Amino acid sequence: MWRPRPRRDTRPLQGHHNFIYHWSGFSAGETLDKKDEQAWQAVRLPFGPGPKERLEAILEEQRQAAPPEENFAELLESGGYTRPFARLEPGDKVSGRVVSLDGPNVLVDVGQRSEGWIPREEFRPEELERLRIGDTIEAYVVRGTGAPRLSRAMLARSLDLQTLVEASRTGVPVEGKVSGQNKGGYTVDLPGARGFVPFSQMDLGTRLPPSDHIGKVYRFRVMEVRGRDVVLSRAALLKEEAKAKMAEVLSTIEEGQVMRVPVVKVESFGLFVDLGGGLHGLVPRSEISFSRSEDVKFAVGDQVTVKLIHVERGGERPRVTASIKAAQDDPWGDVPERFPVGAIVRGKVTRLAPYGAFVEVAPGVEALLHVSEISAAREVRSPGEVLRQGQEVTCAITAVDAAARRMSVSIKAAEAMANEPDAALKARYMARASDGSEETAMGIAIRRLLEKRSKNE
Template sequence: MDEMNKEVSDFKELAEGELVTGKVVKVEDNQVLVDIGWKTDGIVPISELSSLHIETASEVVSLDDELTLKIKKMDDDEIILSKRAVDTEQAWNDLEAKLQSGEVFEATVKEIVKGGLVVDVGVRGFIPASLVETYFVDDFSEYQDRALTLKVVELDRSKNRVILSHRAVIEAEQTVKKEQRLQSLEEGQVVEGTVARITDFGVFVDLGGIDGLVHISQLSHEHVEHASDVVNEGDPIKVKVLAVDPETERVSLSVKATLPGPWEQVEQEISQGDVVEGTVKRLVHFGAFVEILPQVEGLVHISQISTDHIGTPQEVLEVGQKVNAKVLDVNQAEKRISLSIKELEVEKNQQELKSYEKEDDDTGFSLSDMIGDQLDKFKD
């Protein structure tokens, strides 16, 4: 009897609410037995293992795990322990610290519920659907058991409310990336990007962290009616940086500036003496501007429009009219081409005259002969 009393007295004194540590000695479906150095093994019911719903105890603990537990209830023959109570207290302290510091941490999605995702952060953490991504997600099935980086955005211990956000992490990363990219861009740089959006006034290009705008006038050397006629969303695109405004975070870009200009190959395509076809684009008091290549115009001076004397170009020409002209001079450096319509008329007249004279030779008669014969008649 004395020995039994001695063995009982050797067990440490325990009280409800106290924390104890022990080793898992048995895992059953609905409870876990833990050796805490007391006269009987402590019992952790499945409801006290986790703040989340679980089907079996083995989802949370394994044999020989070392656990810190809180005494929920005890009597002479049984002691009920709680892992959830310890985890919950620690979790709330940890989450409050994370909320204050803005710390980013990782947690695994345990459940997909109406309106969002549930994760285990020591307590039940909820990620509303609107805080999962920066874009709309229609189906969350792929998020099951997926690890997400998160931030605490709202806590209310009295209501057991923990709101987390993955979107906040992504947006913070995007902000840093955007600032870094903005600092790396310089006027005059030629960079590559991807067409992100097409609008009526131009194209937004993703440069990797920040979008820049290519105004519709900067898409091509030629006139563009609709940006979608030139590019499609998702297209890779090479652009030149025209301007960077760090304050407004606006980046102006140009595709046109990366393309060969319409005048760069002019001297290889057009030479003095060539006869070219073009369209009258503008009429001015001193002549007519004729487009002979895309975005390349030559000037027909008023004195070179017609063999007849004219007061204004409008007497002979009209905008949109197709004309042939002879190239008098090409100056690529100064982007200037001189043309003549009159020269072609003169050459045409000369050819007709030569053709007429040749016909005279073939008949054996000349103009002087004919005139002479007529004079002889008068003499007679």
């Protein structure tokens, strides 16, 4: 009996692949191998038998169309979620990035599963105008579970005694207006309570006059709640902020760094300079100037360039030592050119010693004036017999060793070079030149003087 031949379906096969898998026994993603050859021979499709290659092409098309297999661990790492979430407790101070400014709350990413939120009413209008997506702000945790409830400070209009007690327990600041002054401190307006700030708890450091505070709105730490009386502290918050800023500055400075900073205090033993964030550095007196004869002439507010020579970060009170000298050029660098042997210089006596005196011929450059080189007219047993500290003298350079930072000068030689050297002076300073030995520095100076005068004649 004749039967009509089935019409081959020439439409794209994408719509038939599920039927093919069901009819042939294959599953998506499987490929043919030798053991499936016989099974394939038995496959009869509605549109007639097709070659094995056609089914392989369908399977390959399916594999390519499928989304790539994703590694969940890599997704976590790329998203920055490899670290466990830190548990937030009420009162914790956190820093986060603003991610949304829409709606009644400001959303802040604080590294939790959900963004934290701060009511917009906690921001002043001008603060909201300046706030941008991506800005970093600090806040306190009011509730750490779920979406963290954050607060910059509990506003006065939302306070009551129960809220104040909770703020005392968690450490979340409260906001209030300084209304007046009494015998022991300042009064602060709080709804349903009497706020009091002792004088010692209003400022950090120098106490400001009351007129600088009355009428202003501040944030306070609730120290104690006694019935309707609430003891507040502004200094506690200022101290926390200063500590955070100091830690930030400490993380950025290092030994060898050169900075331009203001002088904040002048003492007999040195200067204190402000490095930022409330961190002060000490410039010891010996590191202020190369010159020993100059007194400290800096005043509070002066800008100086310093080099950090020691940074101690450990302990409650970090210590930083700075130097003005180290930030300047070494005065001994060009001494041989500025002060050749035989040159006549004028200097100031900076200190006396049993064996001689030290004369400063330039800022930071001291020379030794030996006791035997002080006077040719008399025998000097002690420099103090003819010299005093601060006295200016005229000397001749007799020796220079820049590497060892040493220089020798002589008053006697300067006087001799100013006059015609007599036979005795020649015999004393040029004796070693006649026997062929090395000529002394003083002998060189006198010889050069004689040669110069002979040329002029």
